[in-house]
Amino acid sequence: MKTYAYYPGCSLETMAASYHVSAVEVADRLGVELVEIEDWNCCGATAYSHVDELLAQVLCARNLALAEKEERLELVAPCSGCFKNLYFANDHMLDDPDLMEHMNFALEADELSYSGSVTVHHLMDMFATEIGIDVIAARVTDPLTGVKVAPYYGCQMTRPRKKGETLQDVEGPTTFEDLLSAIGATPVDYPHRMRCCGASLIATNRPAALSMLRDLLQDAVSAGADVIATSCPLCQINLEVYQAEVNRELDTDFSMPIIYFTQLMGLALGAKPKKLGIGREIVKVAPILECRSREARTPVG
Amino acid sequence: MLPATTLTPHFKAEVMNLLYMGEGAPPNLCVHCAICSAACPAVEFMDHSPRQLLAMINAGMKDEVLASNTFWTCSSCFACSERCPQGIHPAQIMYALKRYSLWHSRYPEGLIGPDFSRRFVKTILRNGKSYEPGYAPAFIWEGGFSGLLHEVQGAMKLLAKGRLPLIPSKIKRVKRFREMIGRIIPLDGIS
Numbered sequence: 001m002k003t004y005a006y007y008p009g010c011s012l013e014t015m016a017a018s019y020h021v022s023a024v025e026v027a028d029r030l031g032v033e034l035v036e037i038e039d040w041n042c043c044g045a046t047a048y049s050h051v052d053e054l055l056a057q058v059l060c061a062r063n064l065a066l067a068e069k070e071e072r073l074e075l076v077a078p079c080s081g082c083f084k085n086l087y088f089a090n091d092h093m094l095d096d097p098d099l100m101e102h103m104n105f106a107l108e109a110d111e112l113s114y115s116g117s118v119t120v121h122h123l124m125d126m127f128a129t130e131i132g133i134d135v136i137a138a139r140v141t142d143p144l145t146g147v148k149v150a151p152y153y154g155c156q157m158t159r160p161r162k163k164g165e166t167l168q169d170v171e172g173p174t175t176f177e178d179l180l181s182a183i184g185a186t187p188v189d190y191p192h193r194m195r196c197c198g199a200s201l202i203a204t205n206r207p208a209a210l211s212m213l214r215d216l217l218q219d220a221v222s223a224g225a226d227v228i229a230t231s232c233p234l235c236q237i238n239l240e241v242y243q244a245e246v247n248r249e250l251d252t253d254f255s256m257p258i259i260y261f262t263q264l265m266g267l268a269l270g271a272k273p274k275k276l277g278i279g280r281e282i283v284k285v286a287p288i289l290e291c292r293s294r295e296a297r298t299p300v301g
Numbered sequence: 302m303l304p305a306t307t308l309t310p311h312f313k314a315e316v317m318n319l320l321y322m323g324e325g326a327p328p329n330l331c332v333h334c335a336i337c338s339a340a341c342p343a344v345e346f347m348d349h350s351p352r353q354l355l356a357m358i359n360a361g362m363k364d365e366v367l368a369s370n371t372f373w374t375c376s377s378c379f380a381c382s383e384r385c386p387q388g389i390h391p392a393q394i395m396y397a398l399k400r401y402s403l404w405h406s407r408y409p410e411g412l413i414g415p416d417f418s419r420r421f422v423k424t425i426l427r428n429g430k431s432y433e434p435g436y437a438p439a440f441i442w443e444g445g446f447s448g449l450l451h452e453v454q455g456a457m458k459l460l461a462k463g464r465l466p467l468i469p470s471k472i473k474r475v476k477r478f479r480e481m482i483g484r485i486i487p488l489d490g491i492s
Binding site for chain 2: 010011013014015016017039040041042044045046047049050051052053054055058059062105106107108109110111112155156159160161170171194195196198199200201203204205207208209211212215241242244245248280281282
């Protein structure tokens with residue numbers, strides 16, 4: 001069984017626990033093991049870069065050094081923010097020997113060192129390119145036939161652009177849609193699929209974040225989505241937990257379920273909803289499950 | 302035209318000096334196409350659009366830039382950086398300005414962002430991990446009593462679903478972690 005260094009990130013221990021359990025369950029069903037990095041620390045989110053670049057850098061360097069020490073050189077992060085921070089911290093050190101040396105000087109205090117041998121993947125990228133869309137499609141036992149899913153990429157899974165990426169990779173990715181099609185769901189196309197959910201503005205500028213969430217929810221509703229699927233805990237929390245506040249403050253009436261893409265994958269791969277953390281939502285996802293069973297009862301052809 | 306005495310001509314160089322790892326072309330390459338402003342999802346909540354802010358940096362309008370809420374309204378979505386035809390990374394410049402304004406304690410009254418960032422960083426320096434409820438004091442009173450009530454109601458729903466931690470999580474080797482941080486920045490005053 002191929003193993004990956006798994007970096008869950010802080011949110012997956014708490015508000016996004018269902019992302020964690022569904023990620024581990026799906027990986028297991030696909031024959032890969034996510035081994036949590038021993039004693040990992042916060043990646044710094046965005047607030048660290050607000051305070052000090054080197055401080056933000058060293059937090060990521062420690063996690064990369066821990067993965068290297070465990071000799072698991074393929075690192076997987078399910079949170080888009082963690083992924084972006086770890087990916088670019090690694091890239092910066094590979095580009096700049098002085099920075100690498102500086103980081104190693106700091107890491108020494110924790111009896112660690114880093115040589116730059118780790119590759120950082122987003123969880124979705126690991127499923128889509130390391131395991132493969134076709135392999136996943138072949139493992140589907142309970143296709144999500146008839147479920148219209150709005151794939152929400154958010155920001156930091158794709159941006160900023162990485163070296164060697166094309167305009168298409170950054171502005172017109174189809175990985176999410178391909179993955180949804182592979183599990184039998186119907187991806188819906190909507191213009192806001194890569195527009196920001198508001199991220200930490202939910203804490204620092206509430207009116208801005210609520211307005212961004214409203215636009216995003218409205219766009220998915222207009223496109224006929226039954227559910228929005230996310231690949232980032234902050235997007236999920238903003239869209240779901242603050243949906244009631246959008247309704248109250250902006251006079252809307254949304255009741256859009258927001259689910260992790262791993263939860264949808266798990267259902268299609270035959271996992272029980274409870275094993276995927278389904279049931280911990282504030283906006284019920286039951287209607288999607290009903291929608292699926294309704295479709296399943298309808299004879300094909 | 303502003304009186305020359307209010308301008309800081311070297312300001313754009315100062316901003317560039319804040320970008321050690323943040324990549325991108327210098328702001329004076331801006332051709333004012335405003336695609337950054339068009340790409341920005343938060344622009345309507347900003348005092349100045351990203352393009353205007355770049356123009357202000359280039360003009361040396363340091364005081365006006367630091368009095369603007371623009372960079373604190375940036376959500377780091379990087380849409381501007383992706384689209385700039387000149388290779389400028391406006392999102393990285395927003396980060397740079399946040400750092401500058403925190404170091405100098407110069408930001409407009411009533412902004413939550415600076416306090417939030419400080420609390421976040423202190424929590425992580427203390428525990429090695431993030432703890433969401435710890436940041437609430439930065440913003441919870443913003444909505445007055447009814448805002449507080451709604452925030453608590455939301456928190457109760459999360460608590461009922463087992464999604465809100467009551468005690469902060471901590472890494473095991475927190476002492477050595479802090480020693481590591483101490484080799485980057487002084488930790489005085491953060492216990």
